[in-house]
Amino acid sequence: MTAQPNDLDHPHDLVGIGIGPFNLSLAALADGVHGGLDTVFYDQSRDFRWHPGLLIEDATLQVPFLADLVTLADPASRWSFLNYLKTRDRLYPFYFAERFHIQRAEYDAYCRWVSGQLPGLHFGHQVDAVRWNPERALFEVDFTQLDRDGEVEALGRAHTRHIALGIGTEPHIPEPLKPLVEAPVAPVIHSADYLAHRDRLLAAEHITVIGSGQSGAEIFLDLLRARPTGREKIHWLSRTEALAPMEYSKLGLEHFTPDYTRYFHALPERVRDDLLPRQWQLHKGIDAGTLAAIHDELYRRTLHGGWPDAVLTPGIRVRTAGRVATTKVELHLEHTQQATRTRVITDAVVLATGYRERPLGQLLAGLDPYLNTDDAGRPRIDEHHRIALAPAVTGSVYVQNAERHTHGVGAPDLGLAAWRSATILNHLTGTEPYPLPRRTAFTSFGLEGLDRTRRAYTPTDLVPLTEVR
Numbered sequence: 001m002t003a004q005p006n007d008l009d010h011p012h013d014l015v016g017i018g019i020g021p022f023n024l025s026l027a028a029l030a031d032g033v034h035g036g037l038d039t040v041f042y043d044q045s046r047d048f049r050w051h052p053g054l055l056i057e058d059a060t061l062q063v064p065f066l067a068d069l070v071t072l073a074d075p076a077s078r079w080s081f082l083n084y085l086k087t088r089d090r091l092y093p094f095y096f097a098e099r100f101h102i103q104r105a106e107y108d109a110y111c112r113w114v115s116g117q118l119p120g121l122h123f124g125h126q127v128d129a130v131r132w133n134p135e136r137a138l139f140e141v142d143f144t145q146l147d148r149d150g151e152v153e154a155l156g157r158a159h160t161r162h163i164a165l166g167i168g169t170e171p172h173i174p175e176p177l178k179p180l181v182e183a184p185v186a187p188v189i190h191s192a193d194y195l196a197h198r199d200r201l202l203a204a205e206h207i208t209v210i211g212s213g214q215s216g217a218e219i220f221l222d223l224l225r226a227r228p229t230g231r232e233k234i235h236w237l238s239r240t241e242a243l244a245p246m247e248y249s250k251l252g253l254e255h256f257t258p259d260y261t262r263y264f265h266a267l268p269e270r271v272r273d274d275l276l277p278r279q280w281q282l283h284k285g286i287d288a289g290t291l292a293a294i295h296d297e298l299y300r301r302t303l304h305g306g307w308p309d310a311v312l313t314p315g316i317r318v319r320t321a322g323r324v325a326t327t328k329v330e331l332h333l334e335h336t337q338q339a340t341r342t343r344v345i346t347d348a349v350v351l352a353t354g355y356r357e358r359p360l361g362q363l364l365a366g367l368d369p370y371l372n373t374d375d376a377g378r379p380r381i382d383e384h385h386r387i388a389l390a391p392a393v394t395g396s397v398y399v400q401n402a403e404r405h406t407h408g409v410g411a412p413d414l415g416l417a418a419w420r421s422a423t424i425l426n427h428l429t430g431t432e433p434y435p436l437p438r439r440t441a442f443t444s445f446g447l448e449g450l451d452r453t454r455r456a457y458t459p460t461d462l463v464p465l466t467e468v469r
Contacts, residue, residue, distance in 0.1 A: 008136060011159040014428065015141050016041035016166060017127045017363070021050060021414060022400035023166030024111060025069040026421040027118055028079040032070075033425060033433045040158060042143055044126035048115040050108045053193045054215060056222050060101045062214065062246070062287060067415040068107075069114060073422035073434045079118070084110045124148075125156075130163060131366035132393050139163050139395055162428055166400040167363070169355035169412070174210075176321045177351060185326050191215040191352040202226055204347035205233060208331065211352025212238030212314065214246070217286040219350055221294050224310060229301045232309045235344060237316040237333070246285030254441040255282050256410045258419050263445035264408035265383055269374055272405065282409050284354070357402050367397070374405075381406040384427040385420055398424045 014030065016023045019041050030039045066072060068081035077083070081102075085091045115121055129142045138159045145154040171190040173181050180188040187204065189197050191211065201207055201223065209220045220236045227234065236243075247253075254260060264272060301308040313335075320332040324345060331344045360379065364371065364387075372380045372388035380388040381403040386396040400420065404411040422434035 008138075008159055010038075011138050011161060012040050013037045013160070014039045014162045014164060015139070015158055015160040016164040017130075017141070018166035018168055018400075019043035019045075019048060019115065019121055019123065020166055020168045020401075021069065021111060022168075022417050022420070023164060024048070024115060024118075024121075025417040026164055026166070026400070026424060027121060028069045028077065028114055029073060029418065029421045029425055029434065031079070031118060031120075032074060032077055033429065037425075037429070040120045040122060040160075042122050042125040042127050042141075044146065045123055046148065047123050048112050050111055051104070051192065052108070053195045054191060054218070055105045055108060055195065056218050057105075059104045059218050061104055061107055061414070062101070063413065063415045064100045065102045067413075067417070068110065070418050070421075072415070073418035073436070079114050081110050084113050087113075127363065129366050130364055130397075132370060132395070133159075134392060137394050139397075160395070162396045162398065164398045164400065164424065165360065165363070165402060167358045167360075168401060170358050171351075172354050172356045173351060174318060174353055176318050177210075177349070180321055180323065180329060180349070181351070185323065186329050186347055186349075188329060188349040189351065191219055191350060192355075194219055194350060198222075201348050201350065206235075206346045207233065207348045207350065208235040208237065208329075208344060208346040209350045209352060210237050210318065211350075211354065212240040212243060212286070213284045213352060213354060214286055214290065215354075216350075216352030217243070217290045217294060219352055220312075221290065221297065223350075224294070224297055224308075230306060230309060232301075234309075235311045235346065236313070237318075237344075238314045239317055239336070240280070240284075240314055241337070242314050243291065243312065244281055244285050245288045245291055246283070247281045248288065251443060252282065254443045255279070255408070256413045256415050257440040258416070258436070259439065259441040259443070260445055261407050261410050261416065262383065265406055266446070269376075272408070273376070276404065276409070279409050283413070357404065360399075360402060364397075367393075376405075378405050385424055386427070396428065398428075 014037060016026060016039065023041055027039060027041050030037045065081050069079055070077040071080045082091070085094050124146045126144045126146060127141060128144055131140045133140050138161060141158045141160060141163070143156050143158065144152055145156060147153045171192045173190060177188060187197055187200050207223055209216055216236065216238065220234065223234055224232060298308055298310065315336050317334045317336055318331055319334050322330050324330045329346050329349055331346065332341065333344060334341045367389065370390040370393050374380050381399055382388055385403060386398045389397065401412050410416045419436065422436055426432050426434060
């Protein structure tokens, strides 16, 4: 596929790179903009996939169903989760199920329903480069169209006024374990691929799960339930000081509101960088229900005497790792509080070690001369979720889930997807197709927030201060 002859005369308003939930949200809300927007979205995958390796039976989202692609910006959108249920004649079953938190598999099915009908989505298209054309004041987006086998079918180029990067995250593999993943004999897999390898893992005599978050807990529970009582042979290790519950109090959840996002964005860079690691329990903890289910399952296995052959140990760091006789893995461990060391020999390892933002450097190499970066070399991203570029670039590059360093813990949260998409579209159009709430939290995160509720004082309100000695 090559660019059409009139492509330069009629460029797109927006090209989206990547079609995960966040750019799918943007595409769905763009579809509802009055007067229409010319948008196109590219993704190298053959079709929509949302963490297929973690669609474990009964695993639920950690956000309510209202955190779909559109509802928190446009409850009347035809792309809402409730409308999806209506088209499937499932509204009444959902009503009686009384589920505020839906299963992950159902969220995936909903997103597939949207992606299968929404116009302008092009799967099997790998974006290779992005450049700014100063003569035409347009972005050039080079892409490769792939066939069903992932082979090159054609090359193409699109021109656009604006870009939205939604390339998502990638599995994080700790350095000591990278050689074992790259040359697997005994299975050493990331949790992203868990379901594809589940049968192979269950056939192993001994399994080690590494990682303290929700994925690690769900995988440990799933493996535990499938192993015979008394012969579980599972280790669950984590670096955190405790297998801690996620902060899920109602006021704690206000860290995932636009109010907190704006507050965090206004903080100095060094304060933001210091704050983020200390907020891990807001998004890297474990759902209390999952922790309870694990304890219930372990307790059930003690009913006839004895203890399950399962080891759960927080505060563990993997120092090094290697293979033993090609069929086993040896993990050299250190307890961070005791400063003691040991080793574990296991037949299989599951790395529930999370995800990292995909680096933007290679994709945006053509924009290097225009990029404005912070002290750590990261792109500066403004309150409209766009990368700060030199004034010569009149178009915008918006980012989705690549701005945790500037917008805080809510950047990867599904609950802020619709709000961020609406913010982007409001800025892109220069109008307000999606009016957004001025206040979203009871908490006032900074002193300036006190102005929202402070009444106007008159001189008669003043009371002389008396110093107490």
